[in-house]
Amino acid sequence: MAVFLQSLISGVLIGGVYALIGIGLTLIFGVMRVINFAHGDIMMVGMYLTYLLFTLMGVDPFVSVLISFPLMFFFGGFLQKVFINRVLNAVAQNQILLTIGLGLIMSNTVMLIFTSDYKILTTSYSSSTIQVGGGVSISTPLLVSFLITAVITAALGWFLLKTDTGQAIRATAQDRDAAQLMGINVSRMSVIAFGLGAALAGTAGALISPTYYIFPQVGGTFTLKAFVITVLGGMGSVVGATLGGILIGITESMSAVYISSGWKDVVVFVLFLLVLLFKPSGLMGKSRT
Numbered sequence: 001m002a003v004f005l006q007s008l009i010s011g012v013l014i015g016g017v018y019a020l021i022g023i024g025l026t027l028i029f030g031v032m033r034v035i036n037f038a039h040g041d042i043m044m045v046g047m048y049l050t051y052l053l054f055t056l057m058g059v060d061p062f063v064s065v066l067i068s069f070p071l072m073f074f075f076g077g078f079l080q081k082v083f084i085n086r087v088l089n090a091v092a093q094n095q096i097l098l099t100i101g102l103g104l105i106m107s108n109t110v111m112l113i114f115t116s117d118y119k120i121l122t123t124s125y126s127s128s129t130i131q132v133g134g135g136v137s138i139s140t141p142l143l144v145s146f147l148i149t150a151v152i153t154a155a156l157g158w159f160l161l162k163t164d165t166g167q168a169i170r171a172t173a174q175d176r177d178a179a180q181l182m183g184i185n186v187s188r189m190s191v192i193a194f195g196l197g198a199a200l201a202g203t204a205g206a207l208i209s210p211t212y213y214i215f216p217q218v219g220g221t222f223t224l225k226a227f228v229i230t231v232l233g234g235m236g237s238v239v240g241a242t243l244g245g246i247l248i249g250i251t252e253s254m255s256a257v258y259i260s261s262g263w264k265d266v267v268v269f270v271l272f273l274l275v276l277l278f279k280p281s282g283l284m285g286k287s288r289t
Contacts, residue, residue: 002135007257008250013142015249016149017208021222022229022241023153024200030173030236031193034084034095038103039201040223042079044216046072046202048110050209051119061121061209062144068206069199076198077191084194085187103219111216119214126210145207152203153242156196160238169193173236201226228272234282243283247271 025039049068053059059067083102087095129137160166171179172189180186204222212218229248233240251271255264275282 003257005134005136007253009136009138010142011250011253012246013139013146013249014253015246016146017204017245018225018229018249019242019245020149020152020200020204020207021226022233022245023156023238024197024204025226026230026233026236026238026241027169027200028194028197029230030238031169032084032088032190034088035092035099036084036197037096037099037223038079038106038219039197039226040219040221041103041106042072042076042198042219043201043205043222044110044214044219045075045106046205047209047212047214047218048114048119049202050206051121051214054121054123054209061123061206062148065148065203065206068202072202073195073199075195075202077195079198080191080194085190088190103223107216107219114216116216121209121214123210139211141210145211148207149204152200156200157238165189165192228268232272232275232282234284237282237284240282240284247283 021039021043025036028034028036028039046068049071050061050064053064053067054061079102083098084095087098123141125140128140130140130143131137158166160170168179168184169189169192171182171184172186172193176186179189225248229244230241232247233242233244248268251268252264255267259267
């Protein structure tokens with residue numbers, strides 16, 4: 001029972017960070033219907049930004065979220081305004097090729113600057129745990145990451161539900177043409193949505209940095225994971241992305257304990273295929289007519 005609880009808690013905690021990645025991607029897709037294959041590389045930029053702040057200025061990785069979030073927001077807004085906006089009405093293949101190209105530019109630029117060597121961000125609490133009794137312990141970095149993720153997710157939910165800009169973003173996601181007819185500046189909402197998506201991805205990178213290797217190609221792994229989470233939860237559903245992220249985290253953790261760490265990704269993709277087979281719209285998604 002202790003092993004089960006340990007793996008369950010660990011899965012929920014890491015799933016919270018996964019959810020943040022998925023929420024960023026689903027927000028971008030929901031507003032612009034753009035499939036962003038550079039999402040993981042944006043997260044990678046956030047990881048390196050956290051690494052620089054820690055090594056050069058001594059800023060704690062979790063505190064660096066206060067700096068990386070606004071910087072990544074403006075970075076995402078820049079990408080949308082200069083590049084993504086030009087292919088909003090283009091065929092899906094052009095959007096995919098553009099975002100793949102942006103991801104390659106980001107990863108190779110980082111490789112030129114930092115080389116391909118793995119970076120390790122070691123803090124005083126990187127290996128610390130909290131004992132909760134019954135032989136169960138909680139990783140301190142994962143717990144703090146989960147709590148910060150919960151606060152950010154709650155703040156995002158409040159923003160989308162209670163503010164005029166948030167409601168305008170939701171209206172744009174629901175029906176772009178109708179929102180424009182009602183006087184909403186959909187181009188501005190697209191910039192804000194992409195900026196928020198990039199900020200969430202960069203924040204996830206900052207939160208996972210103390211427990212994960214940092215290297216230029218790390219984005220590919222998380223891009224794939226973000227797509228699994230987004231599709232699993234339902235394309236365009238923030239709640240679905242949250243549930244999908246936690247479900248993927250639990251599945252990975254349980255698989256690593258009870259099957260093999262080498263099979264955890266296989267189990268995740270089997271689960272993903274089963275959901276697509278029996279509920280193609282995802283857990284919280286609605287079929288589009």
